[in-house]
Amino acid sequence: MTKITIYGPPVSPFVVKVLTAADYKRLSYEHEANLSVPDVYKLSPITGRIPVAAFDGEMVFDSTFISRRFDEVQPEKPLVSQEPKLAAQQRMLEDWSDESLYWYMMGLRWVKENAHRTVRQNRKFLPLPLRPFAGPIFRNFIGRRTRAQGFGRLPYDVLVAELGERLDDLVQMLGNQTFFFGNDPCIADFAIYGQFSTGIEEGVTPDFAEQVSLRPELTGWRERVSEATTR
Template identity: 30%
Template sequence: MLELYQFEASHHCEKIRLILDYKQLPYTTVEVTPGVGQIDLYRMSGQRQVPVLKNGSEVIADSTAIARYLETQYPERPLVPTDPKQQGLCWMMEAWADESIGTNARTVMIGAFSQHPNFRTALLPVSTPDLLKNLVGSVPGDVLSLLGTGVGFGPDDVRSATEILRQNLESLCLILQTQPYLLGEQPTLADFAVAGLTMYIKFPAKQYVDLPVGICDKGVPGLADVPQFESFWKWRDRLYADYRKLHTGGPTGGTGPVTIGIE
């Protein structure tokens, strides 16, 4: 069976989980413990980042490489169009989702942690004592902003990333006005890349990911709650409802430590 080495809360891993569910491929998840677990990951794959897919003796790192591998090895329910122009657009949009949406979504999520205590505490497990929840929620935003400074998450970085994501969401809404999927009448890799990588902007409405129930349907203020982008979130909800399996704690659900990983 396919094994997905992952961080449960990683948006790049969510991209691959969407693809696996769409292709109806059984798989198990192996939750990588940040730090020490990544040493073992390096020994196996030659690098420390998730996701990594293991299929018998084959080990594939990087979400794009994994998508290409799955498309080659499991061509049923194809992800990539056969028409050359559509195929080119599909790969371009997947790369754009990785580099623009994925990178900037991580930045605005860190910014939301520093500015909105309720968003921070929503990520804590349900069993977290109230005292600890209150402590996390009361950490001053300027302290968290200071911690982010120097690693690409300072106030200016957050503002810039927010503006880029507004433009991205506007473009996606325009594309989806006249067609059900980003490249036309059938879902492609572009759709699953965009859907998975927008997880940090707004978490799925139902518990598809093994995260606290309280985080469902919550997102970055100023992006997730803007009426102008509501059509996009409705589109993503439909995509999830049609193709993503709900988390049940079974073989396709991660049950290890939940960590927002900086891949």
């Protein structure tokens, strides 16, 4: 059996994505959640991002590559359908969640209404001597990325309204299905679930949490993913 260790704190949506995917597949793994910023660069020198996971000591970076590896080491309960067209749709929705929904959530983490909470939440990841400077460090190295990407430049009410419209799109896509692509969850469910977790937990982005809570179809779906991954 492959020995798997997943590295990264569950404050990251991508860490939650791989943890829930592994739980759904009933994979056994170790989870190393307590990493400092320098640890991240040591463990993940190619991207400098978490999650990373060790498979029998071989390091794999990026939540998408890690999840693919899960299906290789254990094909049961596949994260992507065997049917090519369905698989393409699942990967596209996963990618939309990782590369687009993520930025709505990040944009809201760094608006002036929420940035102080984001800094407070992340201060613990800095080495002790740097913690007094957590505000400028995180605003400069992470917060400014939302401006570079573009969503960080949108007026607050526009960003919230656009997020609401994307959530309405998700409600439409879900329809009356149990999960986004039928009776079983797939990698797209876990990717969106991860973004929702970061957006809702720990009270950092109450605006994100409110937009989800206004849509009972999505809160119901979230509960079903949680049930499918509880061990």
